Amino acid sequence: MPLKKQLTETLQNTTMDVKRSTEDKIKNISRRKFLGNSAALVGGALLSPLSGNKSAYGKSKKDRLSIALIGSGSRGAGATVNALEADPQVELVAMADIFEDMLDKSYENLMRVDTIKDRVNVPDKHKFIGLDAYQKAIDLADIVILATPPAFRPQHFEAAINAGKHVFMEKPLATDAPGLRKILATGELADQKGLNVVVGLQYRYSRRFQNLVEKLQTGEIGDISSMTCNYLLAGIKQVARKEGDSELEYQLRNWRRFEWLWGGSPAGLTIHFEDIAHWAKGSYPVRAFGTGGRIALEGPEDGNIYDHYYIDYEYEDGSHLHSRTRHMPGCWTNRSLDFQGSEGSARLSAREGTKIEDLEGKTRWSYDDSGDPNPYQTEHEHLIQAVRTGRHVNDTEWAAKSTMTSIMGRMAVQSGKLVEWEDALNSDLVLVPDNLTFDSEAPVLPKDDGSYPYPIPGGKIRAI
Numbered sequence: 001m002p003l004k005k006q007l008t009e010t011l012q013n014t015t016m017d018v019k020r021s022t023e024d025k026i027k028n029i030s031r032r033k034f035l036g037n038s039a040a041l042v043g044g045a046l047l048s049p050l051s052g053n054k055s056a057y058g059k060s061k062k063d064r065l066s067i068a069l070i071g072s073g074s075r076g077a078g079a080t081v082n083a084l085e086a087d088p089q090v091e092l093v094a095m096a097d098i099f100e101d102m103l104d105k106s107y108e109n110l111m112r113v114d115t116i117k118d119r120v121n122v123p124d125k126h127k128f129i130g131l132d133a134y135q136k137a138i139d140l141a142d143i144v145i146l147a148t149p150p151a152f153r154p155q156h157f158e159a160a161i162n163a164g165k166h167v168f169m170e171k172p173l174a175t176d177a178p179g180l181r182k183i184l185a186t187g188e189l190a191d192q193k194g195l196n197v198v199v200g201l202q203y204r205y206s207r208r209f210q211n212l213v214e215k216l217q218t219g220e221i222g223d224i225s226s227m228t229c230n231y232l233l234a235g236i237k238q239v240a241r242k243e244g245d246s247e248l249e250y251q252l253r254n255w256r257r258f259e260w261l262w263g264g265s266p267a268g269l270t271i272h273f274e275d276i277a278h279w280a281k282g283s284y285p286v287r288a289f290g291t292g293g294r295i296a297l298e299g300p301e302d303g304n305i306y307d308h309y310y311i312d313y314e315y316e317d318g319s320h321l322h323s324r325t326r327h328m329p330g331c332w333t334n335r336s337l338d339f340q341g342s343e344g345s346a347r348l349s350a351r352e353g354t355k356i357e358d359l360e361g362k363t364r365w366s367y368d369d370s371g372d373p374n375p376y377q378t379e380h381e382h383l384i385q386a387v388r389t390g391r392h393v394n395d396t397e398w399a400a401k402s403t404m405t406s407i408m409g410r411m412a413v414q415s416g417k418l419v420e421w422e423d424a425l426n427s428d429l430v431l432v433p434d435n436l437t438f439d440s441e442a443p444v445l446p447k448d449d450g451s452y453p454y455p456i457p458g459g460k461i462r463a464i
Contacts, residue, residue: 187396257303300450
């Protein structure tokens with residue numbers, strides 16, 4: 001069936017297609033494996049802080065380590081600076097991006113950073129452009145930074161691990177369940193090959209969060225019955241349509257405005273706090289429902305994402321996580337995470353700091369993180385230390401679980417259904433086409449008025 005017809009039928013189907021997958025590589029992924037409450041599987045090992053002493057890395061069999069950057073936006077450039085500052089024997093040797101202007105801008109910005117510019121060694125022949133550029137850059141490096149739009153993460157991660165490379169990759173790890181299953185299978189292959197993987201959910205590498213989670217897991221507020229996270233922003237970036245760009249190129253430049261590229265704001269934004277909630281609970285939700293929609297996003301350039309979500313995640317023990325996301329200009333902003341337990345409560349807020357209170361509201365514990373190392377930096381030190389010393393690290397499984405939870409929440413909101421974990425995980429709905437090229441038709445096409453079709457809960461367009 002032609003791609004355009006296939007995608008059209010997908011959008012016209014009003015039911016959630018959650019058929020169980022028969023892929024051989026993931027047929028043994030069971031509910032027990034994914035929802036087990038072992039703290040070790042969700043980040044408990046990180047409660048022992050890293051030394052932060054670069055001299056502790058010592059020498060490896062290969063003193064000089066090379067890095068390739070795949071995706072040269074601001075996050076990719078920032079990750080590259082962190083990686084190069086983590087170890088003086090690390091150099092950037094290759095860059096790849098979809099767009100030449102993005103790569104050139106990123107390269108120029110890196111060359112302005114005095115602490116690392118002498119190790120930005122990327123000749124023109126190692127600057128690769130296009131949708132297939134990632135493979136050429138991967139082949140040149142020991143460590144690969146994956147910072148493209150998340151739609152491409154499964155494909156790029158698989159290529160890097162198949163090539164025997166260590167990986168740092170940004171969140172979220174996929175935008176649909178088939179991509180997430182590929183991530184899981186590739187993560188298992190990384191273990192088999194002894195390759196290290198760190199994921200950019202940097203709060204796992206924050207001493208503030210580590211100390212709070214340790215308190216919660218050891219019963220400081222008793223049994224956790226309810227959690228609430230807020231990720232309320234003023235808006236998200238929009239890039240003006242460039243003359244000569246195709247529809248696909250416009251969407252790639254505005255990837256945060258299209259579900260197939262971003263995965264939605266719960267996965268792209270709120271996952272940071274949702275992930276900490278799952279970590280503190282030592283488990284993952286078994287189902288989700290919610291509400292949401294589009295209010296501020298209504299113009300012809302605004303893609304097909306929702307601009308607000310409320311998701312109620314339920315865990316197997318009956319506790320709930322209430323997740324609220326919004327990105328609307330002119331609105332109140334807030335980022336916070338609250339825990340309610342049988343013996344007290346905990347709050348983590350940009351405005352109010354980190355503290356634990358008893359049932360009477362008296363502060364029992366608080367944390368001052370003013371002297372803590374930057375977790376963006378720490379996660380790269382952790383990866384390079386693992387490469388240097390042979391201490392194996394692989395964040396793939398817990399990061400994939402948190403990504404899948406956010407995808408489940410998006411599916412619940414956009415469909416208007418109560419969605420079970422297994423149905424979400426095993427969904428066959430594909431958002432990202434295979435073998436995408438610049439000649440491909442964009443997966444989502446605008447209507448005659450320039451606006452894009454988007455899902456209506458319980459309504460006319462299939463949940464995406």
